[in-house]
Amino acid sequence: MTDKNTIEAELAPLAAGRATARFDEGRASIVLDVTGLSNEVREELEGDIRRVVGALPGVAEVRVLMTSERRTRRLVAVASGKGGVGKSTVSANLAIALSRAGRKVGMVDADIYGPSQPRLLGVEGVRPKAREKTLIPVETKFGVPLLSMGGLIAPDQAIAWRGPMAGGALGQLVDGDWGACELLVLDLPPGTGDVQLTMIQKHKPAGAVIVSTPQDLALIDARRAIDLFAKANIPIIGLVENMAGYACPHCGEVSDPFGRGGAEAAAAELGIPFLGRIPLELAIREASDAGEPPAAGNGPGAASFAEIAGKVDGWLKQNGG
Numbered sequence: 001m002t003d004k005n006t007i008e009a010e011l012a013p014l015a016a017g018r019a020t021a022r023f024d025e026g027r028a029s030i031v032l033d034v035t036g037l038s039n040e041v042r043e044e045l046e047g048d049i050r051r052v053v054g055a056l057p058g059v060a061e062v063r064v065l066m067t068s069e070r071r072t073r074r075l076v077a078v079a080s081g082k083g084g085v086g087k088s089t090v091s092a093n094l095a096i097a098l099s100r101a102g103r104k105v106g107m108v109d110a111d112i113y114g115p116s117q118p119r120l121l122g123v124e125g126v127r128p129k130a131r132e133k134t135l136i137p138v139e140t141k142f143g144v145p146l147l148s149m150g151g152l153i154a155p156d157q158a159i160a161w162r163g164p165m166a167g168g169a170l171g172q173l174v175d176g177d178w179g180a181c182e183l184l185v186l187d188l189p190p191g192t193g194d195v196q197l198t199m200i201q202k203h204k205p206a207g208a209v210i211v212s213t214p215q216d217l218a219l220i221d222a223r224r225a226i227d228l229f230a231k232a233n234i235p236i237i238g239l240v241e242n243m244a245g246y247a248c249p250h251c252g253e254v255s256d257p258f259g260r261g262g263a264e265a266a267a268a269e270l271g272i273p274f275l276g277r278i279p280l281e282l283a284i285r286e287a288s289d290a291g292e293p294p295a296a297g298n299g300p301g302a303a304s305f306a307e308i309a310g311k312v313d314g315w316l317k318q319n320g321g
């Protein structure tokens, strides 16, 4: 005779772990968890369930109730083992390129030592408003809203900050009113100390992008950054090599004062993906200083960042949406 258990046993191969059943006087009620499934898959699954359960003896009616957990916003951390390698520049351009690729992206500037996103995204001096106690991100003309630690602290305070304080302050930014943003790019403070570790342990990014320059020393620092994420059990999305080769502003020729291919080889050795290289280019610095990140334009810089963003986007799709 059909009962709850026989129905669930029939559903197991169709909707492993997602369906629970009740059976009462000929009526089968199925609760189906559809978290993370596309509409197409949901409809198909519902049809299959109705067909299979409806064919069981004694079942006169099948009800399917779909439930879905609210999907929490995901963070992608951008980190570097030391300062000055272009982590903030890469973060801003990555966020813009991801947004151009169709994602709803926000930017969280957690770099307490030198919050540079307001300048990079052209909203220097604009303070975020708050509703109740929730911060409302500042809109930028690139479609990437921003919340920055710069608005919360005086620059000379940061040096004395410890992990728990920084982790708490970051919470205010991450829990801002991000509206439709499904992804937040997190520009971490440079380095691999207590402040960075607490931030990532507390706010658990989905993955991390490591930025390095081609010099050996910076790559040693990149290794430290990779270890930091390993400690917190956060997967590495890949390595971006910044300031790779010097692009002559006159003839466009790229020369490699630090050699070529070091970061790519290091990524291979460390077993992490290589996401791409950005040349050291006067135009990148000038555009960045002027609040016009190259990823928003149509030049070669935009293409390089689009390629890196494409790889990050692919990684995110493979790892949960």
Ligand SMILES: Nc1ncnc2c1ncn2[C@@H]1O[C@H](COP(=O)(O)OP(=O)(O)OP(=O)(O)O)[C@@H](O)[C@H]1O
Pocket (backbone or CB within 6 Å): 080, 082, 083, 084, 085, 086, 087, 088, 089, 090, 111, 114, 116, 190, 242, 243, 244, 278, 279, 280, 281, 282, 284, 285, 286, 288, 289
């Ligand atoms: N590929 C590049 N070509 C030319 N200039 C660059 C490039 N990348 C970054 N810069 C410049 O280098 C300087 C440092 O970059 P940025 O602030 O992004 O580094 P950072 O690693 O975030 O530094 P910090 O440790 O201060 O946070 C900036 O003036 C920036 O415009």
